[in-house]
Amino acid sequence: MQTNLVDQFVTQIIAAGDATELDQIYLVNQVLALVGDEARELMTTSTALIDLKDELVAAALKNGNCGPTLNEQDVLGAQLMNLLVPRPSVVNHNFWQTYQEKPEQALADFYQLSKRSDYIKTRAIAKNIYFVTPSEYGDLEITINLSKPEKDPRAIAAAKKVKATGYPLCQLCKENEGYLGRVNYPARSNHRIIRFKIGDEVWGFQYSPYAYFNEHCIFLSAKHEGMRISEKTFVRLLNIIEQFPGYFAGSNADLPIVGGSILAHEHYQGGRHNFAMMKAKVKTELNFAGFDDIAAGIVKWPMSVIRLCSQNKQQLVALANKILQAWRDYSDEQVDVRAFTGETPHHTITPIAHKQGNQLVLDLVLRDNQTSDKYPDGIFHPHQDVQHIKKENIGLIEVMGLAILPPRLEPEMQEVQKFLLGEKNDIAAMHLPWAEQIKAQNSITAANVDAILQTELGKVFARVLEDAGVFKQTKVGQEAFMRFVQSVGLN
Structure with missing residues (x-):
């Protein structure tokens, strides 16, 4: 059965996230701001959120609201899926509130959010x-x-014209959280990081967008410092496996x-x-x-x-x-x-x-x-x-x-x-x-x-x-x- 594309996308956003029916008009207008008012009349037979997102990106590409490169399409797709994801403060509050009673449930909830929002590229990983x-x-x-995805030749050519900003300093910096992305840098609008402490150090926890195994995650230092295996490494790794039950943690x-x-930023995988x-x-x-x-x-x-x-x-x-x-x-x-x-x-x-x-x-x-x-x-x-x-x-x-x-x-x-x-x-x-x-x-x-x-x-x-x-x-x-x-x- 056919339904309105924008309405169906917003319906699925509300069903999968913390928005309610009161947010429906607001969310419709946020979608149109991203993909163009022309999309308001489009119909669809899809019901899966990521499929609907792809159709909206295709509509924006057709009406000129999105550039032709895969990078530009990923940027728009991440912006659309960001409508599902709460602000970092809310994500962290929800994680640690659940963690107090059920640490493994807190991990499961954050993992599911990362998949639902298409931050973890489940369809690509399945290939x-x-x-x-x-x-x-x-x-x-x-x-x-x-x-x-293989590098888009058009994106490579466009990247040569983009002025280097040095921001974020690398793809593991905390400044990637919510970053729009650009032709030579991945889209991160729908990206969230859980903050935690190792002693007096602030660290971040996130899942890998292109996971190689179950719940593949990254633990990253809040500071942009080079990797160094030292006594601190062993302290941190043991601290991590105590804080994140059922996970291993290791360092390259x-x-x-x-x-x-990536040797320029201290991080571990788990x-x-x-x-x-x-x-x-x-x-x-x-x-x-x-x-x-x-x-x-x-x-x-x-x-x-x-x-x-x-x-x-x-x-x-x-x-x-x-x-x-x-x-x-x-x-x-x-x-x-x-x-x-x-x-x-x-x-x-x-x-x-x-x-x-x-x-x-x-x-x-x-x-x-x-x-x-x-x-x-x-x-x-x-x-x-x-x-x-x-x-x-x-x-x-x-x-x-x-x-x-x-x-x-x-x-x-x-x-x-x-x-x-x-x-x-x-x-x-x-x-x-x-x-x-x-x-x-x-x-x-x-x-x-x-x-x-x-x-x-x-x-x-x-x-x-x-x-x-x-x-x-x-x-x-x-x-x-x-x-x-x-x-x-x-x-």
Whole structure:
């Protein structure tokens, strides 16, 4: 049945938010101010809020109230969805009022608001290819990231004409809350941040617009300061998992190559997800001298992970910091581990915190960002023979066992499948040796080609993580790992 487009959108805004029927005329006029009075006569058969928003954006595009680029359309779409979202003060008041009695309900409510308002791009995220594949380290998760829109050439051209303002300083600054956006910067009108404190520091909590896992969120400093792994990092991460029940919290490393994509702003990631690394068992127990309250060990994982478990937060922080400081200065030439080249540091840690029952758990992943003539992209980085699948940095999420593979792989893997089935194909030369090996080792049919290719992608990802591991999964590598932990001080 057809209904009036603007009226239907406003009806759904009232149903999904805190507005009432008394706000109906006001909301209609707010919509028309954004999309043009011409839209008042349009009809629709849609009832879903985001579909209605898209139709209003299309109407504004047609009547000249919206520019042609995807960025401009996103800006208008966010403004329309902002009519659903309360002011930041109200969002924060509602969150903390609910939190007093039901912390998990407060998180669930904010998560649902972020999805309803299209801040979390649920439809785009649904496009991602996702599967799980077994490995000797546990079930690895593979995602081919198709959710983030490709850059619009028109927006790129328009951005060159836009004067740089330096505001907001970066996409993680608190000043993004409610920011309109522009051709070279994402729309944030419908964006809200929950404020919370870690000691005397003010921090923000928000969900990731393009989530890779359940309730994928970001914890960001109120200050625009560069990332730095330190004793404070461990204090903050443990504080976060105590304040946000059921969530893990982790930090990307603070050095290039082994770090995340944004090193200019102190932030952590978290969410309600149990990664393969978190489920991995300790293979070698360790007893650090002076830390009797801590159960420690080396984790059976392709990267080099020391796990610390205790109810004693102060001891956890102290031992984690001792390991960090030891690692920053530690070298072992036998296995190409070097703390410095001249004055340039190479060593840091990717730390992850979560709770296991009543125990606080800190996983410390040792990182080394050296390069060499043989490995110009990084000695402990995906090596060239696997870069046809993954050549980007191995960040926090991948460290824990969830591969984020580039969108180019979707069409490329279709051609690999055709090759494996003996069909006419346009396989990329870089995939050919790998595909030939797969074909030689398997009896491939149309019924099993998907499963075989997924398994083989999982094997490549396991290799990628092994490449990024500082102490290799060999007798020599594990003996070197023990030398390091002994240097920290064992009983």
